Amino acid sequence: xxxxxxxxxxxxxxxxxxxxxxxxxxxxxxxxxxxxxxxxxxxxxxxxxxxxxxxxxxxxxxxxxxxxxxxxxxxxxxxxxxxxxxxxxxxxxxxxxxxxxxxxxxxxxxxxxxxxxxxxxxxxxxxxxxxxxxxxxxxxxxxxxxxxxxxxxxxxxxxxxxxxxxxxxxxxxxxxxxxxxxxxxxxxxxxxxxxxxxxxxxxxxxxxxxxxxxxxxxxxxxxxxxxxxxxxxxxxxxxxxxxxxxxxxxxxxxxxxxxxxxxxxxxxxxxxxxxxxxxxxxxxxxxxxx
Amino acid sequence: xxxxxxxxxxxxxxxxxxxxxxxxxxxxxxxxxxxxxxxxxxxxxxxxxxxxxxxxxxxxxxxxxxxxxxxxxxxxxxxxxxxxxxxxxxxxxxxxxxxxxxxxxxxxxxxxxxxxxxxxxxxxxxxxxxxxxxxxxxxxxxxxxxxxxxxxxxxxxxxxxxxxxxxxxxxxxxxxxxxxxxxxxxxxxxxxxxxxxxxxxxxxxxxxxxxxxxxxxxxxxxxxxxxxxxxxxxxxxxxxxxxxxxxxxxxxxxxxxxxxxxxxxxxxxxxxxxxxxxxxxxxxxxxxxxxxxxxxxxxxxxxxxxxxxxxxxxxxxxxxxxxxxxxxxxxxxxxxxxx
Numbered sequence: 001x002x003x004x005x006x007x008x009x010x011x012x013x014x015x016x017x018x019x020x021x022x023x024x025x026x027x028x029x030x031x032x033x034x035x036x037x038x039x040x041x042x043x044x045x046x047x048x049x050x051x052x053x054x055x056x057x058x059x060x061x062x063x064x065x066x067x068x069x070x071x072x073x074x075x076x077x078x079x080x081x082x083x084x085x086x087x088x089x090x091x092x093x094x095x096x097x098x099x100x101x102x103x104x105x106x107x108x109x110x111x112x113x114x115x116x117x118x119x120x121x122x123x124x125x126x127x128x129x130x131x132x133x134x135x136x137x138x139x140x141x142x143x144x145x146x147x148x149x150x151x152x153x154x155x156x157x158x159x160x161x162x163x164x165x166x167x168x169x170x171x172x173x174x175x176x177x178x179x180x181x182x183x184x185x186x187x188x189x190x191x192x193x194x195x196x197x198x199x200x201x202x203x204x205x206x207x208x209x210x211x212x213x214x215x216x217x218x219x220x221x222x223x224x225x226x227x228x229x230x231x232x233x234x235x236x237x238x239x240x241x242x243x244x245x246x247x248x249x250x251x252x253x254x255x256x257x258x259x260x261x262x263x264x265x266x267x268x269x270x271x272x273x274x275x276x277x278x279x280x281x282x283x284x285x286x287x288x289x290x
Numbered sequence: 291x292x293x294x295x296x297x298x299x300x301x302x303x304x305x306x307x308x309x310x311x312x313x314x315x316x317x318x319x320x321x322x323x324x325x326x327x328x329x330x331x332x333x334x335x336x337x338x339x340x341x342x343x344x345x346x347x348x349x350x351x352x353x354x355x356x357x358x359x360x361x362x363x364x365x366x367x368x369x370x371x372x373x374x375x376x377x378x379x380x381x382x383x384x385x386x387x388x389x390x391x392x393x394x395x396x397x398x399x400x401x402x403x404x405x406x407x408x409x410x411x412x413x414x415x416x417x418x419x420x421x422x423x424x425x426x427x428x429x430x431x432x433x434x435x436x437x438x439x440x441x442x443x444x445x446x447x448x449x450x451x452x453x454x455x456x457x458x459x460x461x462x463x464x465x466x467x468x469x470x471x472x473x474x475x476x477x478x479x480x481x482x483x484x485x486x487x488x489x490x491x492x493x494x495x496x497x498x499x500x501x502x503x504x505x506x507x508x509x510x511x512x513x514x515x516x517x518x519x520x521x522x523x524x525x526x527x528x529x530x531x532x533x534x535x536x537x538x539x540x541x542x543x544x545x546x547x548x549x550x551x552x553x554x555x556x557x558x559x560x561x562x563x564x565x566x567x568x569x570x571x572x573x574x575x576x577x578x579x580x581x582x583x584x585x586x587x588x589x590x591x592x593x594x595x596x597x598x599x600x601x602x603x604x605x606x607x608x609x610x611x612x613x614x615x616x617x618x619x620x621x622x623x624x625x626x627x628x629x
Binding site: 019020021022023024025068069070071072073091092093094095101102104105106107108226251252253255256258259260261262263264265266267268273287288289290 | 357358360361362365366367368369371374398399402403404406407408508534535536537538540542546548552555557562563564565566567569571572577581584585588589590592593
């Protein structure tokens with residue numbers, strides 16, 4: 001049998017509710033317009049007049065967000081004590097409806113689901129983050145963890161790209177918060193610039209080749225559109241990054257989030273339970289069907 | 291050794307009448323021309339002779355099931371759980387293949403960190419009574435999938451076909467309670483008879499090593515060939531005793547409220563894995579047919595250590611284009627690996 005090298009019950013300790021399919025009631029407390037088609041939703045539960053996160057998530061874990069009467073879908077979650085942050089691109093029926101709601105809206109939320117990034121394994125290492133488009137959302141959950149635990153990690157370097165300057169998400173983090181963090185290099189590129197853009201213009205893979213990040217004692221965390229991932233993997237290989245040190249997240253359609261409904265399988269793995277975080281070494285043992 | 295207890299086939303109705311005093315009893319029956327397991331009522335057209343056309347999984351995993359109610363009034367809304375539990379129930383006259391199917395469903399719904407309460411609560415409330423098969427149907431091939439048609443040791447009680455009577459032995463605490471009730475009602479007597487040998491299977495296939503073989507066949511041209519005639523109708527999955535995939539969908543009662551339902555779904559449907567934004571990891575029939583057979587014969591064994599086909603033969607009996615899993619096993623077994 002093919003060795004899977006996957007920990008299928010990483011989420012066991014996170015099961016806090018009796019029935020994992022029933023959402024808990026929560027409210028949207030704040031909505032941040034990131035770009036024309038991306039908004040960040042802050043979601044909290046109200047208890048005795050105080051708002052707190054409905055549940056805490058580890059970097060890379062997922063949350064199922066439900067808009068009653070419309071539907072539910074799985075999103076990458078970013079943790080905070082006071083709320084859960086979900087950055088959502090407008091791409092379909094549910095996300096279109098979500099982009100119409102206002103703060104105060106009641107939503108349902110369940111989770112956390114998935115394995116998350118094994119942050120303990122990265123202790124003492126340099127971390128190279130590579131993100132493309134909305135792929136910065138899962139990367140950001142890890143970046144925030146690393147910033148909060150700055151002394152646990154070596155050098156941090158983020159390489160991020162989007163289609164145009166207007167499509168850059170989390171600009172407040174990219175240009176204000178993160179560059180101020182000790183030993184944190186932030187490199188941003190856009191596919192097409194505009195009159196005001198003074199930064200790099202070009203695709204992410206070419207930008208990486210130009211920056212030549214050092215693979216020595218470095219873990220690379222990579223999330224973005226499939227085409228970017230495909231070309232970036234080639235470059236990382238050339239630079240000397242081993243498959244064990246290249247980590248990514250996968251997306252599949254999901255319904256249950258607990259490995260029962262069958263929908264998100266890739267071979268014998270369920271992305272909702274055994275993923276969404278996989279190393280390139282793990283992906284190489286799985287059927288190429290994602 | 292204790293002698294086998296038995297009741298005459300002519301007393302079947304009396305046995306069922308006694309059982310329904312304490313539980314809902316699902317029996318193989320003919321309903322509107324289709325044989326399936328259904329709760330016994332006086333007058334039910336019981337079909338003990340051959341296995342049912344529709345699998346008994348619906349007693350534990352209904353085709354459609356409410357999981358919670360929701361309401362939405364502007365920015366306000368609410369979620370109200372639905373009690374998943376059922377009263378005590380008995381699955382009566384289950385064949386070995388379907389008992390094995392329930393073990394597959396147990397693996398999915400009750401293990402790996404999470405329990406699906408909707409399945410779990412029904413499973414807990416259910417007593418399983420298996421019945422030995424002595425005359426396999428034309429589409430049956432359970433013996434080829436490692437299932438013993440004569441008996442299954444995972445049930446709560448086993449019945450044996452003794453010709454004019456049914457022998458019964460208890461295998462669990464639940465089964466013992468049931469046999470005790472039958473004894474107390476004076477319905478059982480000792481017998482020296484035993485179940486005869488199971489007749490030869492018409493349909494046989496060599497499934498030895500199929501999992502390992504399929505691990506080398508993801509990109510094999512066999513899938514193009516096999517999928518050509520498939521209609522992606524999903525009949526196979528809906529009849530299958532082990533297919534567990536489900537959808538979670540909304541059913542609106544009116545503008546403001548509705549119910550969320552868990553309902554059967556299948557990897558045969560084109561929208562099954564389709565993501566918002568349009569990407570579909572299984573865009574054509576080839577990927578979907580490959581997924582179905584790979585799941586049954588390779589992915590499930592890799593994950594849970596057992597084949598996900600129990601040889602019940604329902605998909606073979608009802609497939610409109612005769613895309614038969616036994617042929618898939620045979621062709622994959624004969625094919626050269628790596629395509």
